[in-house]
Amino acid sequence: MGYLRAxxxxxxxxxxxxxxxxxVAPMFGxxxxxxxxxxxxxxVLAVSLNLVNGFAGQFSIGHAAFMAVGGYAAGAIxxxxxxxxxxxxxxxxxxxxxxxxxATLVGGCVAAVAGWVVGLPSLRLKGDYLxxxxxxxxxxxxxxLQLTDDVMFxxxxxxxASVGTLALALGGALGFGGLPFYTSIVxxxxxxxxxxxxxxxxxxxxxxxxxxxxRENEIAASAMGxxxxxxxVRAFVLAAFFAGIAGSLFAHxxxxxxxxxxxxxxxSFDIVIMVVLGGMGSISGAVLAAIVLTLLPEFxxxxxxxxxxxxxxxxxxxxxxxxxxxFGVREVWELYRRPKVSRxxxxxxxxxx
Amino acid sequence: xxxLTVKQLDVHYGAIHALKGLSLTVEAGQIVTxxxxxxxxxxxxxxxxxxxxxxxxxxxxxxxxxxVGRPTHELVRLGIAHAPEGRGIFAxxxxxxxxxxxxxxxxxxxxxxxxxxxxLTLFPRLRERLTQSAGTLSGGEQQMLAIGRALxxxxxxxxxxxxxxxLAPQVVRTIFDIIxxxxxxxxxxxxxxxxxxxxxxxxxxxxxxxxxxxxxxDRAETLAKSDEVRKAxxxxx
Ligand SMILES: Nc1ncnc2c1ncn2[C@@H]1O[C@H](COP(=O)(O)OP(=O)(O)OP(=O)(O)O)[C@@H](O)[C@H]1O
Ligand SMILES: [Mg+2]
Numbered sequence: 109m110g111y112l113r114a115x116x117x118x119x120x121x122x123x124x125x126x127x128x129x130x131x132v133a134p135m136f137g138x139x140x141x142x143x144x145x146x147x148x149x150x151x152v153l154a155v156s157l158n159l160v161n162g163f164a165g166q167f168s169i170g171h172a173a174f175m176a177v178g179g180y181a182a183g184a185i186x187x188x189x190x191x192x193x194x195x196x197x198x199x200x201x202x203x204x205x206x207x208x209x210x211a212t213l214v215g216g217c218v219a220a221v222a223g224w225v226v227g228l229p230s231l232r233l234k235g236d237y238l239x240x241x242x243x244x245x246x247x248x249x250x251x252x253l254q255l256t257d258d259v260m261f262x263x264x265x266x267x268x269a270s271v272g273t274l275a276l277a278l279g280g281a282l283g284f285g286g287l288p289f290y291t292s293i294v295x296x297x298x299x300x301x302x303x304x305x306x307x308x309x310x311x312x313x314x315x316x317x318x319x320x321x322x323r324e325n326e327i328a329a330s331a332m333g334x335x336x337x338x339x340x341v342r343a344f345v346l347a348a349f350f351a352g353i354a355g356s357l358f359a360h361x362x363x364x365x366x367x368x369x370x371x372x373x374x375x376s377f378d379i380v381i382m383v384v385l386g387g388m389g390s391i392s393g394a395v396l397a398a399i400v401l402t403l404l405p406e407f408x409x410x411x412x413x414x415x416x417x418x419x420x421x422x423x424x425x426x427x428x429x430x431x432x433x434x435f436g437v438r439e440v441w442e443l444y445r446r447p448k449v450s451r452x453x454x455x456x457x458x459x460x461x
Numbered sequence: 462x463x464x465l466t467v468k469q470l471d472v473h474y475g476a477i478h479a480l481k482g483l484s485l486t487v488e489a490g491q492i493v494t495x496x497x498x499x500x501x502x503x504x505x506x507x508x509x510x511x512x513x514x515x516x517x518x519x520x521x522x523x524x525x526x527x528x529v530g531r532p533t534h535e536l537v538r539l540g541i542a543h544a545p546e547g548r549g550i551f552a553x554x555x556x557x558x559x560x561x562x563x564x565x566x567x568x569x570x571x572x573x574x575x576x577x578x579x580x581l582t583l584f585p586r587l588r589e590r591l592t593q594s595a596g597t598l599s600g601g602e603q604q605m606l607a608i609g610r611a612l613x614x615x616x617x618x619x620x621x622x623x624x625x626x627x628l629a630p631q632v633v634r635t636i637f638d639i640i641x642x643x644x645x646x647x648x649x650x651x652x653x654x655x656x657x658x659x660x661x662x663x664x665x666x667x668x669x670x671x672x673x674x675x676x677x678x679d680r681a682e683t684l685a686k687s688d689e690v691r692k693a694x695x696x697x698x
Pocket of ligand 2: 504505546
């Protein structure tokens with residue numbers, strides 16, 4: 109039973125991912141298929157940031173930096189790894205997909221380590237101070253990536269170079285071009301569904317209740333016997349892992365370039381907005397916000413130069429009308445279930461809106 | 462042996478010297494009260510015992526074992542439950558979920574269910590409000606919830622910080638009756654109170670705290686009769 113419970117999320121995620129690829133995607137054209145991937149990646153980003161900002165009540169505004177760390181680590185592995193294995197950096201389905209999967213998981217792990225390092229100060233810092241640390245971390249990552257060397261593209265050079273040299277040849281300010289395009293709807297939604305299952309289980313278990321109590325009142329939570337530090341760090345590490353995965357998906361997607369500017373605080377803010385809009389702590393809210401906020405700029409494309417203004421106005425009015433986000437801490441499926449219980453959305457002390 | 466021994470405790474908030482060499486003991490099975498005026502250091506004492514604050518010097522022994530520097534969540538497992546000042550309930554969780562959080566460190570389902578039942582018997586009002594979010598309870602009900610929740614940890618030592626704060630006299634009496642009941646069933650209690658009259662009424666032993674120092678320590682009945690206490694804290698004479 110325990111074994112089944114452990115593997116079922118992965119089996120479910122695989123099935124659903126294939127449904128997305130062969131059931132849903134064919135209904136749309138190539139352009140919309142790319143949008144579908146963008147949506148999936150944003151779901152991974154929003155739901156993972158929600159673990160930190162919503163569940164644990166910490167306020168991180170550097171999520172894109174974990175994405176960058178994971179994306180670059182994974183990208184370097186597939187790119188230089190492909191040269192070693194295949195002699196070029198083209199897509200080789202089969203073996204290449206295995207390389208991509210391994211690189212993505214390594215990217216997630218590297219990002220998770222970074223999350224642990226950034227999560228540690230969250231033991232001592234609260235609210236705005238923590239936000240500044242995460243912002244600073246994001247900037248450090250961006251600047252360091254800009255300082256890296258040019259990407260190598262000659263097979264002989266690459267085979268002669270040491271791992272250390274390759275690890276520093278990430279393209280600098282120009283970005284890391286030439287990565288093979290492995291990101292597909294199947295891969296994207298496999299990771300998205302896996303994360304969703306983990307997040308839902310976390311929230312509905314006793315653990316989830318512990319997370320919420322840390323967010324609501326840290327002193328009272330520790331007085332209940334909850335190791336608040338462990339929960340906060342755990343949230344950071346898990347969130348960073350999936351941000352790293354999203355980074356890898358982004359890096360290997362057609363039509364995107366892995367580039368330090370793209371993954372700066374503008375991107376971090378976009379993700380924060382998704383979480384806030386969906387409702388801090390609401391998983392379905394984060395998913396819905398990720399879908400809406402990915403599609404909205406596309407639909408507003410007609411309005412050309414006014415697009416970002418309309419987008420901003422929509423966000424502002426949303427925050428005035430529903431400051432707790434679409435769902436608050438609740439889920440879509442809870443909206444109609446307990447009308448008899450009034451849940452005031454009391455903002456936990458010390459948290460930012 | 463005393464269940465709790467506090468020896469020469471010094472606590473600072475930056476430059477503020479909040480506790481100055483404070484010592485006290487709590488015998489197992491008793492209710493011990495700590496009374497004193499605003500800012501005397503009562504809350505500071507409880508927070509230091511439950512490791513929410515770290516002393517600059519001194520020692521705290523629980524069951525003969527030093528607990529200074531051990532994190533709060535470990536002390537809960539050892540048997541120290543703290544119902545903090547200002548209640549500290551989880552406003553967005555329901556009453557029942559709050560109670561459930563109280564039993565966070567326990568795994569014995571049967572025992573938990575029995576203790577939950579007991580808390581609900583002590584505070585029937587909570588039973589009527591089980592599915593309501595705790596943030597919508599009245600101040601008195603929140604206080605009941607804070608105490609009930611602390612009981613679910615099945616503590617050996619219960620630290621109560623001003624359970625009567627802001628409550629109507631009728632409710633205050635109920636709360637003190639319940640404190641007596643809890644103690645009668647075997648839980649040792651360290652009770653911090655402004656309401657010296659009620660506190661000395663239920664306690665076995667009492668300490669009077671003034672600006673970070675113990676100025677009197679005696680059996681509760683004796684303290685209640687002493688001129689100093691009557692003048693300063695009971696508003697008599
Ligand atoms: N976080 C803090 N920072 C600085 N000083 C503090 C802090 N907390 C308490 N103090 C000071 O320490 C002293 C003792 O405070 P404490 O809260 O222990 O008093 P108390 O006896 O519980 O008072 P009350 O009956 O009003 O609750 C006070 O002078 C208070 O101003
Ligand atoms: Mg106090």
